[in-house]
Amino acid sequence: MHYNNNKQIKLIFLGPPGAGKGTQTEIISEKYSIPAISTGAILRSAIKNQTELGKTAAKYVEAGELVPDDIIIGIMKERLAEDDCKNGYILDGFPRTTAQAIALDESGAEISLVINLAVDDDVIIRRMSGRRVCCTCGATYHIEYNPTEDNKTCPRCGGPLACRKDDEPSVVESRLKVYHEQTEPLIKYYEEKGILRTVIGQEKLEDTTALTLNVIENYLKG
Ligand code: AMP
Numbered sequence: 001m002h003y004n005n006n007k008q009i010k011l012i013f014l015g016p017p018g019a020g021k022g023t024q025t026e027i028i029s030e031k032y033s034i035p036a037i038s039t040g041a042i043l044r045s046a047i048k049n050q051t052e053l054g055k056t057a058a059k060y061v062e063a064g065e066l067v068p069d070d071i072i073i074g075i076m077k078e079r080l081a082e083d084d085c086k087n088g089y090i091l092d093g094f095p096r097t098t099a100q101a102i103a104l105d106e107s108g109a110e111i112s113l114v115i116n117l118a119v120d121d122d123v124i125i126r127r128m129s130g131r132r133v134c135c136t137c138g139a140t141y142h143i144e145y146n147p148t149e150d151n152k153t154c155p156r157c158g159g160p161l162a163c164r165k166d167d168e169p170s171v172v173e174s175r176l177k178v179y180h181e182q183t184e185p186l187i188k189y190y191e192e193k194g195i196l197r198t199v200i201g202q203e204k205l206e207d208t209t210a211l212t213l214n215v216i217e218n219y220l221k222g
Contacts, residue, residue, distance in 0.1 A: 007220055008088040008112060009034055012095070014186055015117030017175045018128040018167075019201050022140070024117065024212050025092040031213070035084045038092040039072060042079070044138070062165050064174035066096055066182060073103045080109065096183045101190075113219050114190040115212060119201035121176055128172050132161040145205065 009032055013021040022038060029036035043061055046054035053071070060067045076094055079085070095101040104111065119127075130143040132151060136159025143151045152161055166175065190196040197215045202208045 009090070009216065009220075010088050010110060010112045011090045011216070012111055012114045012190070013090065013092050013117060014114055014183070014190070014196075015201070016119060016121070016124050016179045016183075017172070018124045018131070019117040019119040020205065020208060021092045021117055023205060024115075024209060025090050027209055028212065028216065029090055032088075032216075034088040034090060036090045036092060037076075037079055037085075037094070039076065039094040039096075040092070041138075042075060043067060062171070064166055064171040064178065066178055069097055069099045069103070072096075073100060076100075076104070077107055080107065095186060098185060098189060101186055111190075111195065113216070114186075114196045115215055116187055116190075116196055116198045117201050117208070117212075118198055123201070124176060125169070125172055128167045129163075129169065131164060131167050133164050134159045135162050136160070 009028075011028070013025055015021050022040070025036045025038065028034075040061075043054070043057045047058045047061065048054070053075070056071065057067045066072075072094065080089065095104055127142070127145075130145070132141045132143060132148075133139070134141075134154035134157060137154060137157040139154055139156050140146075141148050141151070141154075141161060148155050148161065153159070154161055165171070187196060197219075199208065199211045199215060202211070
């Protein structure tokens, strides 16, 4: 495969909560050896460890609302300045508002590609109700798509599995509303910059992965 060597992967995953951005991000991160940065994961870890950030963020995350822009922008500026981001990165869950996208541009990030992972709301609601996370190690499963033997115990560490608090139906509803109102406008924002590609989320994870990899390979070859 011939790549233009000057090309870095600075990729954003857009898409509603539960579309599979996190899963695709992990796969791509491993394949191309570039760091995956998830604002949701950073916030969940801060909440678990009860840091100052965690204490501030918890009430927003648990209500399905967005953490204020200035907090998120501050976290991401610091994270993207770290050494491991020099040769590219994948952003999962950031930016989520126009203000965050503008701040990212103004920081000189020069994003190369934005993949919009499109999944309908009714599919999202079905998927999120089946999602389980290990309370001990944070591994994620799904009772239908990625089940464990009893869907109660983590096969990796033996910890108990639970629903993410913000995956409960009433919270999912508000997360989807927040997505449509505040994050969806970013599709147009990046479309106008000519760097947006849409991947329709498929029923099977590996089919979505194949479509996603195809978009990245085309970018690298182009
Ligand atoms: P996620 O795991 O990406 O679905 O994020 C879980 C929750 O973390 C979201 O529902 C928000 O409350 C918060 N969050 C994650 N990323 C951001 C962001 N870029 N801006 C504001 N809040 C965020």
